[in-house]
Amino acid sequence: MTSTADLLDPSSAAYKKARRQFYKATKNRPAVEQDWTPFRTAEKSFKARFPPPDLSGVLDLAQLDPSRQKEIERGVWKGSTEPFPYRRLEGCERSICVVPAVPGLVILPSYLSQEEQRQLVRWSLERQARGPNPTNLDIHYRVPNEGLWNAYIHQKTTGEEVTIVPKALDSDVVEEKSSGPRQLVDNAPASVETYESLAQTPKPPPAPSATVPPSSPSSLLYKLRWANIGWYYHWGTKQYDFSHGKGDIDRDLRHICKSAVEAVKWDQVYDATEDFDWGEDGNGWKDWGETYEPDAGIVNFYQTKDTLMAHVDRSEVCKTSPLVSVSLGNAGIFLIGGDTRDTEPVPILLRSGDVVIMSGPCRRAYHGVPRILEGTLPAHLKVGGEDWAPFAEYLETTRINVNVRQVFPKGFEAPS
Template identity: 80%
Template structure:
């Protein structure tokens, strides 16, 4: 799709853009073996359906809770893509001060639509780009490039009206290089961590990732669109999909901590869990009863998605706390989020996540398969567009036109826990 093709055209079977996508689809699939689809797990089949450029996916099975909120009407109208509120069974919790929903088919999953207001969304977008995608946080780019000291975003802004300085690949001055690009996150099968094995897992070798030999010198403005993730808190080693505790504990920003803690406190956990039998809680008192005091975020990823990026089905099982809340904040363009069960054989529920929505994965669904098969282009809400805030917002708005940001915050260790092998 070119940037001049609107989403509306793409969804209209009489438009030239639709006909072109159809021609391309027939050409690309003409030699595809018959019956491949029969081998797909229900999760894989759903991913394929939503990823497809043609036919454009039908979102009528995707739960779109924004439709229950009259104040989001404009956002829905502007964005064209729409889900529905009839597909999955959801329940609104009664006691909360803000709208909070659960989906009984996925025990432990909680959705807080529009949890962040317009200004808070802009604040977190700025925070992600200016303060998180830079040292000391590891990013997908600094494996391969000598990123500027002040971070990629700040270099981009500083050099916008001047000549951009070239950012050099690390492979130029390293002997150890690897054939890997800045593409999507790699799938690695990792051992689920637990209180019993975290110590031995923490001793497995975690060699630093090798810079790719194939990347070329680039400008800040082009690298920006190749940014995929930045890690916060405990250092995450992507090669083994385990935390590398030897790096020590990175601080979690106080404002982010406050947002996540207050989201967890907003939820009436008794309404979520009372009577639910999906989790076998250890000990006599279920853990959720004390999340108000014990929930403490200590790690996370800021994900940056461009319109054609996807995140394949995976389970986040590197955290020792395997039931405590994972708080996931959506910003920018909307996306289809899938979440199923223990294996890819469970039919996933599909949910349309829009800017400002918060999802909490807790209890049994904390280790459920989930993924993001589709970024919904053209869904940037008005309050994130240029002109919605002061002049300095314009470059953020421009970047966001094709971007979705997800701030994915986890708790690795119980509150106050200090790994015994850490000396500092």
């Protein structure tokens, strides 16, 4: 197998082969299209298999942490410790950084311990990616009650054949064959005023695909893409579906999010943005000690070729309260810009255990993940206790992101 180091070395045979293939495939195509926005141009450059992306402009704060040097060396991919201006908050117990170009963005590198990372990986697969929490696979398959991961482990340990059948086999409605590109849903930003109309928008269940074949847990595992946390998110309308009631937020996850928000000295984050209008979110950061309460989110599962395109998370009624995002497994490149795709985004290398908080002015900024960096799984996730082996094997090609939001102001009573 070709190693990451070979692919990054212009004198290696693997690099030269990739270059030949690239020139053949792109003979008449310009490297940058005229009509690409700055965000799109950045996405394209990090996504590219050839030339391998240049990470010298990517902020990589783990490099400042002496305990992570081995992890970085082994993973080969490296960013920079000074690609663009950023500032370290003073007097915090943890290393916490802000980027002046993206007000409200906070980075907490190495926030989770190795043990906390393993626990959160376990929780994501064993307990969150299963009923009653919807996952992307539930739309198309009758996933057993125990959830996909537990079915997979069951099959692995007993050798029993398990087949997961498509829902379309006994469903009255199936997905229509789509022609042309996927329809984009442009959802209205949520707010207290629009709550009523959001609640009344019909939210039909998504139709199962008529073409997916019966599959084994071990093959479906690599197609797991997301699991819902808390309030149910309806992908068809990009709105929360309040009719299902409020899903639980795991106690430990809530604690991680709340303690990350408490660890930040917000007066320093917001000292240069005094004139920001917090709108219906009142005093903003000054009240987060009392008002911040995570109530929804998503676990994203990425395989190394997956990407997450530029988007804004604007379905939450709370427009400014912290969104806490935890990275696990392989590293990824996170881009975050401004109100439109015309703002050039800053690239940040997120490694396992790093936490990012999007708050205030950048809570509705465009962001995305154009690249998962293959081969960057840290050693502490390759080995663990006795039953860690299946997690290690799955993580070898995976990045997990736990993305937690606040939909409603604390104490908000939905009008009935």
